[in-house]
Amino acid sequence: MAEWTADEMPRLDGKTVVVTGANSGLGFEGTREFAARGATVAMACRSVERAEAAAEEIRADAGGAVDGALDVRECDLASLDSVAAFAEGLEADYDAVDVLCNNAGVMAIPRSETEDGFETQFGVNHLGHFALTGRLFDLLDAAEGIGGDARVVTQSSGAHEQGEMDFADLNWERSYGKWKAYGRSKLANLLFAYELQRRLDATGGSKASDEDNGFGIRSVACHPGYTDTNLQLRTAEESGNPLMKVGMKAANAVLGQDPEIGVEPMLYAATADVDGGAYVEPGGLMNMRGHPTVGRSNDASYDREDARKLWEYSTEATGVEYPL
Numbered sequence: 001m002a003e004w005t006a007d008e009m010p011r012l013d014g015k016t017v018v019v020t021g022a023n024s025g026l027g028f029e030g031t032r033e034f035a036a037r038g039a040t041v042a043m044a045c046r047s048v049e050r051a052e053a054a055a056e057e058i059r060a061d062a063g064g065a066v067d068g069a070l071d072v073r074e075c076d077l078a079s080l081d082s083v084a085a086f087a088e089g090l091e092a093d094y095d096a097v098d099v100l101c102n103n104a105g106v107m108a109i110p111r112s113e114t115e116d117g118f119e120t121q122f123g124v125n126h127l128g129h130f131a132l133t134g135r136l137f138d139l140l141d142a143a144e145g146i147g148g149d150a151r152v153v154t155q156s157s158g159a160h161e162q163g164e165m166d167f168a169d170l171n172w173e174r175s176y177g178k179w180k181a182y183g184r185s186k187l188a189n190l191l192f193a194y195e196l197q198r199r200l201d202a203t204g205g206s207k208a209s210d211e212d213n214g215f216g217i218r219s220v221a222c223h224p225g226y227t228d229t230n231l232q233l234r235t236a237e238e239s240g241n242p243l244m245k246v247g248m249k250a251a252n253a254v255l256g257q258d259p260e261i262g263v264e265p266m267l268y269a270a271t272a273d274v275d276g277g278a279y280v281e282p283g284g285l286m287n288m289r290g291h292p293t294v295g296r297s298n299d300a301s302y303d304r305e306d307a308r309k310l311w312e313y314s315t316e317a318t319g320v321e322y323p324l
C-alpha cells in the first residue's frame with residue numbers, strides 16, 4: 001500500500017461520528033480530523049468539562065469554527081448506566097451513526113472497579129465498548145455509512161500480544177497484574193471486533209457487499225503503535241511513583257510518534273476502503289510507528305472459541321443483547 005495519510009480521507013459532510021475518549025490523545029486528534037471534513041462528531045467523554053475544553057481547542061485551532069460540528073456528551077465507560085444514558089440521548093437526537101470509534105482506554109493502572117463491579121481496565125476498555133456498540137446498533141444499521149456500511153472501529157494495542165484470556169477469573173479477583181490486565185483488555189478488544197464481524201457476516205453480508213439483506217455495519221480493528229499521549233502519563237500518575245512519570249515522559253519524547261500519525265490507523269479503519277474484520281496498524285518499524293497498513297494480529301485474537309465465550313460473558317455482564 002502506498003503511504004496513506006489523513007489527507008486522503010473523503011469529505012464527511014452529513015455524517016455522524018461517535019468518538020469515545022475524544023478529549024485527549026488519539027480521540028482528540030481523530031475528532032479534529034473528522035470535524036475538519038464536515039462530520040458532526042459526538043464527543044463521548046467521561047468529563048464534560050475536559051471535553052468542552054478540547055472542543056474549544058479544536059475550534060480555536062481551526063480559526064474559530066470547524067467545518068462540521070462538535071457535540072460534547074457525557075459517556076463514562078466505567079458506568080453501564082452512563083453508557084445507556086448516552087445511547088438514549090443519541091437516539092433522541094440523531095437518526096443514524098455512520099462511524100463509532102471505540103477508542104477510550106486506560107492502561108496498567110492499579111486494580112480498581114467500575115461502578116458495576118468490573119475490574120476497571122477490562123470494564124472500561126472492553127465491556128463499556130461492548131455495551132456502547134450494542135446500544136448504538138440500530139443507529140449504526142440505519143446509517144448510510146462510509147462506502148455503504150457504518151463502521152465500528154475498535155482501538156486495540158500491540159499489547160494484545162501479552163494478553164491471555166482466563167475465563168475462570170475475567171474480573172481479576174484471584175490475582176492481578178496491571179500490565180497483564182491491560183494486555184487482556186486489548187486482546188478482548190480484538191476478540192470482540194472480529195466476532196462482531198463474523199456475526200454480521202452470518203446474517204447474510206453487509207449492505208455494501210451483498211444485496212442489502214444484512215446489517216449495514218462493518219467492524220474493523222486497529223492500533224496506533226507507540227504514540228505520545230496522556231495514556232502513559234496517567235499510568236505513571238496512578239502508580240504513585242514520581243520517577244515513573246519522568247521516565248514515561250522521556251520515553252514518550254524519544255520513542256513516541258505524534259498523535260497526528262498515531263491516529264491514522266483509526267482514521268483509515270473508519271474511512272478507507274477496508275474489509276470488515278481487518279486489523280489496521282502502523283506499517284513502519286515493528287508496526288509501532290508509521291502510516292497505516294492492513295496487518296494481522298496474533299493467533300489468540302482469532303480464536304473463535306474464546307471470542308464466543310467472551311461474547312456470551314459480555315452479554316450477560318452488561319445485559320446488552322445484539323440482534324446477532
Ligand SMILES: NC(=O)c1ccc[n+]([C@@H]2O[C@H](COP(=O)([O-])OP(=O)(O)OC[C@H]3O[C@@H](n4cnc5c(N)ncnc54)[C@H](OP(=O)(O)O)[C@@H]3O)[C@@H](O)[C@H]2O)c1
Pocket residue numbers: 020021022023024025026027044045046047050075076077078079103104105106107124125155156157158223224225226227228229230231232234
Ligand atoms: N498511546 C499509545 O501509545 C497507545 C498504544 C496502543 C494503544 N493505545 C490505545 O489508544 C486508545 C486511546 O488512548 P490515548 O493514547 O489517546 O490515551 P489518552 O490520551 O490517555 O486518552 C484516553 C482517553 O480515554 C478516556 N477515558 C478513560 N477512561 C474513561 C472512561 N471511564 N470513560 C470514558 N472515557 C474514558 C480518557 O478520558 P480522560 O481524559 O477524562 O481521562 C481520554 O479521553 C486507548 O484505547 C489505548 O489503549 C494507545
